[in-house]
Amino acid sequence: MQQSLFEKDNTPNYKAGLIASNAKKIISKEQQAFNKLTAKINSLQQKIESTTSTLQKINTHYHSQVSPKITELGKLKISLAHLLHGKRKMVKLTNVKNEKLNYTIYSLLEDAFSVIEPDKKAIELYNYYAPGASFEEEVNAQKSNAMDELSDMFYQQFGVKIDLSNVDENTDYEKLQQQFEEQMQNAEYKKPTGKGRKKTKKQLDKEAMEERKEAIKNKSLRSIYLSLAKMLHPDTVTDEGLKVEKEEMMKVVTLAYNQKNLMELLRLEMQWVNNHQDSLANLDKSTLDIYIDLLKDQAKDLQSQLQMLYLNPAYSRIAHYPLHSEEVALKYLDQDVKGYTLANKKVEDKITNLQSELYLKAIISSCIEDFYEEDENDMDMDFDTMMEIMLRKHG
Numbered sequence: 001m002q003q004s005l006f007e008k009d010n011t012p013n014y015k016a017g018l019i020a021s022n023a024k025k026i027i028s029k030e031q032q033a034f035n036k037l038t039a040k041i042n043s044l045q046q047k048i049e050s051t052t053s054t055l056q057k058i059n060t061h062y063h064s065q066v067s068p069k070i071t072e073l074g075k076l077k078i079s080l081a082h083l084l085h086g087k088r089k090m091v092k093l094t095n096v097k098n099e100k101l102n103y104t105i106y107s108l109l110e111d112a113f114s115v116i117e118p119d120k121k122a123i124e125l126y127n128y129y130a131p132g133a134s135f136e137e138e139v140n141a142q143k144s145n146a147m148d149e150l151s152d153m154f155y156q157q158f159g160v161k162i163d164l165s166n167v168d169e170n171t172d173y174e175k176l177q178q179q180f181e182e183q184m185q186n187a188e189y190k191k192p193t194g195k196g197r198k199k200t201k202k203q204l205d206k207e208a209m210e211e212r213k214e215a216i217k218n219k220s221l222r223s224i225y226l227s228l229a230k231m232l233h234p235d236t237v238t239d240e241g242l243k244v245e246k247e248e249m250m251k252v253v254t255l256a257y258n259q260k261n262l263m264e265l266l267r268l269e270m271q272w273v274n275n276h277q278d279s280l281a282n283l284d285k286s287t288l289d290i291y292i293d294l295l296k297d298q299a300k301d302l303q304s305q306l307q308m309l310y311l312n313p314a315y316s317r318i319a320h321y322p323l324h325s326e327e328v329a330l331k332y333l334d335q336d337v338k339g340y341t342l343a344n345k346k347v348e349d350k351i352t353n354l355q356s357e358l359y360l361k362a363i364i365s366s367c368i369e370d371f372y373e374e375d376e377n378d379m380d381m382d383f384d385t386m387m388e389i390m391l392r393k394h395g
Contacts, residue, residue: 030289030292033292034292034295037292037295037296037299038267038295040299041295041298041299041302044299044302044303044306045302047306048302048305048306048309051306051309052309054323054326054329055309055312055315055318055323057326057330058315058318058321058323058326058329058330058333059314059315059317059318061330061333062317062318062321062333063317065333065334065337066333066336066337066340067317069336069337069340069341069344070115070340071115071116072340072344073112073115073340073343073344073347074111074112074113074114074115074116075112075116076344076347076348076351077108077109077111077112077347078108078109078112078116078118078122079351080108080347080350080351080354080367080371081105081108081109081112081122081125082121082122082125083351083354083355084101084104084105084108084354084364084367085105085125085128085129087354087357087360087364088101088364090357090360091360091361091364092361093361093364097364097365097368100368100372101364101367101368101372102129103129103131103372103373104367104368104371104372105125105129106126106129106130106131107371107372107373108371109122109125109126109129110126113126113135118135123135150311153311209289209293222257224262224265224266224269225253225254225257225265227269228250228253228265228268228269228272229250229253231272232246232247232249232250232253232272233246234246234247249268249272252268253265253268256268263294263295263298266294267295310323321333346370350363350366350367350370354367
């Protein structure tokens with residue numbers, strides 16, 4: 001619901017930035033558009049704040065509760081892989097089980113490497129069992145594919161291409177976002193021009209509007225601030241109510257100035273002129289349209305910021321959780337903590353049993369049963385392995 005300019009105690013709500021109406025004055029179509037855009041901007045700002053807060057809380061909970069369990073599981077899987085590699089020499093396994101054990105060890109390491117940084121010995125073991133590319137080749141290929149997919153996603157969603165080939169843990173994501181937003185603006189405002197063609201009056205008027213719009217955008221923060229400060233000086237009025245109103249308004253203006261928020265200062269200037277100097281009737285329609293156009297730009301920028309929040313790599317680990325509801329997401333996180341605790345206990349038991357070397361063949365077989373993942377790997381079995389399977393099936 002659109003927020004009113006005044007609260008119940010008649011204290012002006014300047015954050016809303018709406019043009020007020022009264023019984024003697026009918027709000028024009030342009031003023032209605034101004035109010036609608038301002039309400040949308042306020043809503044988007046609140047959504048960004050609440051979404052950022054939600055994402056931060058979920059991310060903090062994930063890294064404090066779930067992430068340690070995942071890291072522990074990765075370390076345990078590497079330990080189990082090393083043990084299986086060492087103990088397999090002490091037992092005789094069928095060709096089928098040997099093949100499955102190869103892939104089990106490879107899968108354990110692959111899973112572990114996705115959550116922790118492997119040491120040299122773990123990488124050597126991975127390369128020994130890897131059916132295809134080495135660890136280093138896999139890492140480079142995965143990074144390249146991930147960046148290509150992300151870049152394509154940006155293009156599909158926003159219509160701009162960005163180079164993510166150099167993105168890593170040291171990347172300045174605020175700077176990356178700024179570059180992205182600039183590219184969006186360039187893509188939006190870059191229009192093809194017909195060489196040699198005379199521009200129509202409509203085109204010339206539009207260009208003039210853009211120039212005036214840019215002039216307002218480029219109006220210095222300080223000049224707007226000083227203009228508002230002059231209008232809002234409390235000594236210029238004797239009415240105590242208006243004096244208090246000016247003092248409160250000045251606080252908001254000073255905050256916007258300190259934050260270098262040009263759009264906010266422009267809106268405050270527009271609001272005060274409308275509400276207290278009754279000059280909108282004398283303000284030409286094209287100038288009011290420019291203010292509305294500026295608000296449209298800000299609404300688009302805020303919408304992009306909101307979408308970018310979910311694409312921020314800082315939240316990549318929690319991307320699969322239902323992020324729109326903090327309560328539901330935290331429940332899923334707690335469920336994952338319990339699941340990883342059970343998984344860690346299972347791997348710990350396997351390690352303990354392997355270290356005891358009692359019933360070693362049975363324990364290795366149980367590891368294969370528990371951790372072997374059916375894969376296209378089965379299609380790549382050699383002829384002898386396939387024959388062995390057929391013989392076992394048919395006696």
